[in-house]
Amino acid sequence: MDALIQAFGLVFDPFVLGVIAVSAVFGMFVGAMPGLTATMATALLVPVTFFMPPVPALGAIVTATAMAIFAGDIPAAMLRMPGTPASAAYADESYAMTKKGQLNLNMGVNLVFSVAGGLVGVAVLIAAAPLLAEVAINFSSFEYFWLACLGLTCAVFLTNADAVKGFLSLFIGLLLATVGIDPSAGAPRFTFGEVELMQGVNFVATMIGVFAVSELLRGASTVRDAGHVVVQQVGDMFRGLGAVFRRYWFNFLRGSAIGTVIGALPGAGADIAAWISYAVSKRFSKEPEKFGTGHVEGIVDSTSANNSALGGAWIPALVFGIPGDSITAIVIGVLYMKGMNPGPTVFTENPQLIYAVFLIFILANLIMLPLGWAAIKSARQMLRTPRNILLPMILMFCIVGSFAMTNSLYGVAIMLAMGIFGWFLEEHGVPVAPLILGLVLGEMLEQTFVQNMIKADGNWLAFVDRPIAGALGVATLLIWAVMIARGTGLLGARRAAAA
Template sequence: MTDILLQALMLVADPRVLITALLAGTFGMFVGAMPGLTATMATALLVPMTFFMDPIPALAAIVSASGMAIFAGDIPGALLRIPGTPASAAYVEDSHRLAMKGKLNLALGTNLLVSCIGGLFGVAVLIAAAPMLAEFALRFTSYEYFWLAALGLSCAIFIASADPLKAGVALLIGLAMATVGLDPTTGVPRFTMGQVDLMAGVEFIPAMIGLFALAEVMRGVIRLNHGSRPPAMPRGDGALFKGVGGVIRRHPGNIARGSLLGALIGALPGAGADIAAWMSYAVSKRFSKTPEAYGTGHVEGLVDASAANNSAVGGAWIPALVFGIPGDSVTAIVIGVLYMKGMNPGPTVFIQNPQLIYAVFMIFILTTLMMVPLGWVAVKAARQVLRVPPRVLLPVVLSFCIVGAFAMTNSVFGIVVMLALGVLGWLLEENGFPVAPIILGLVLGGMFERMFMTSMIKSGGDLGAFFDRPIAATLGVAVLLIWGLAILGAVRRMLAPAGRPLQKAGHSKN
């Protein structure tokens, strides 16, 4: 065992590996911080370069870039209310509002350190419990996945509960958009209006750029030309990590819970950092003593979700390494690279090439720790954005949105999606509909329908089958309880003395 660990250490200590990890990490930071470019894209762009590398530097590049990209998505979220990756969209409202209160460093410092802790937890789970967790994850059938997706969608209730009816409608809009394209069971085109581009469905990255970024640019320029400057973000608020220690000390339970949830959800094939962040934010709000503060610039949800999305990065490698089944889109690419390098993933890799597996674990730890100095530099550099006057910044952001949306489809169709969703997002927010549930519906809609239809066909329409298996039954009861309690609460509010619900109706804006 010591021999294997030493061999692994020798492999990782190679300066080429360290330099590759550093360069790939910097690249990942850049890609993650750009609205519209994702961790998956950072990984995919690295693949051609890994052709020319040995296995360990190749894997170091991928691990480093994907982890950094997930964190870096938080930076434009806090600065401009434009989440860099879907995993950051869950808590973008809180981090941006914290920044607007002059606590930008607290928001990003917390993101960074908690992401690092979550990432290390994910690696620890990967090292300690990979085979066991992978076996557990493999027991999931379409019923369990259906309920898991339903549980994820139920998060919309907790995340945007200022007006649950409008949040519910926004979720329906996201789900309806997810039905556009070829039907997953029969292959029938739906709502495509004869457009070939729509056959593959609505890409959620251009949609996210539209809903958050374009709508924000529209609001910004309208305010500018009215003479009222968009609310300015206070600049200097001290060192990056000032106050972060206190936040971590006050919320150790949140970090542990977020990390655990992240690793577990990450380990499920097909789920990933995005779902992990949304679910842990919702769980955090549900069990918080101050749920009303969520969405107003509260750091607690940020702690849970930041820990979860980076923990999920490690978790996603569990089924990938143990069975060769991708945990998310990044590990789907990783599996290809593993095969290319002769490290055929599966149980045998632990026996035939244990030194390579341990080297991967060490790279994970190394790159997660590297995230702190690299993140510090990235945040320092990104802060310069605050010096740019809004009338210069907004058109520049618009320009990046256009090319970012184009890059997702390599055609102007991505820009069309961004435009349509941008106008829709602007209109919806003006009228008090939250836009975050739309992204949730769009991200989870495909999996939700696929698993629902598979289960319905398998059971011949017998809904009882959805509760036959123990894990499915547990998840199912949890989902029904959440919705039952939410509906009960809504009915109670409607029956309450006239004043309260009526004040909320009409031109409400959350």
């Protein structure tokens, strides 16, 4: 109780509230701007939050990402361009609604169900995280090894793309994670005598490269001849929402639940949550034929899901130190920076800081309502920011942001190299999300593997000897079996089609 009162004091402090307000506007801008993602917003916030105390630092990230995931819906509805990958699943549906003249209802649904879904995710985070902490204190390297496997599996399992290319991306990410000092013998690997390479491939610089720089490369070719766009006027967004809620309240609950669970699964984030919940909505709908024609049902499911995934992703991040998505992958780094080392002890060592983060989560979702309304109203102006000014500015922010990650030009070099590489991969239909995941989880996978082998003296049975490790191991192997079965089936189908 004391901690809760302290937490209120920490959050309702003029500086913290100011940071939340500024990052809310920042998040809205980033989310509404196609090409800028919530992950990138987090990456850019890292150097900015570096010298802040933990509460405003985490508050900035929480607020900016919540806003960005919602704001991604705005250009999806108005331009058929998702502002963030999390809005990609229903951008077509949303734009179809707008074409039918339902922009008002469309924007209202996106805003209100984003807020509600976000609150569900936070509620689960608050209720389940401390419980999970008690379980997590018993996690040794065996359990973490299987969690790392499970996290890597989820990425490939849920990636829609070509399986071979998904695996390729994952292997490359894992290989990048081996650069630097190895965890078993302490020997340098793939450093070619370069001192800087001994620190390994910095993953925030990599993410800035893969998500932002590669997007700048794609965008640069058309900057000189970009035309203006015409956007419909927005009227009363909240009319008709009551009817939508009465009719589709179950879709909202289901979407939020799916979002939270997928967010909490290591490796899968808001974008995958939106895809899955949209698919589930269509599969179980009474009127599946209406999907794709500007039907509001699928939007309710998926716009709730992507915002609830944000809160869900914090559960494994806080309790296990395992990223639930690419945003919390960065958050974990910030937690370490602020001395709030993720793990079960974070709840006992600094409960007031964790409660403050929860409070900010709730606060951010609440102020999303008025701020989102304002953002939609001013979207016409925002979407007209000239790209010939915007792109070079973003590039300069990327340079400074990645420099700040390593405090050296090494970060900038990594950003550039990974930007070109990420662009090259996407040109060839290779998804970059598994690469990021491999880079993030690779070190944990290898470290825990080495620890396990030393502890078990080479006895493989020890990997499943402990109860939780056994359960996790069996679950992982089962999922792999299903994947292999489906994979070979898919291969067979493709061969048949080719012949």
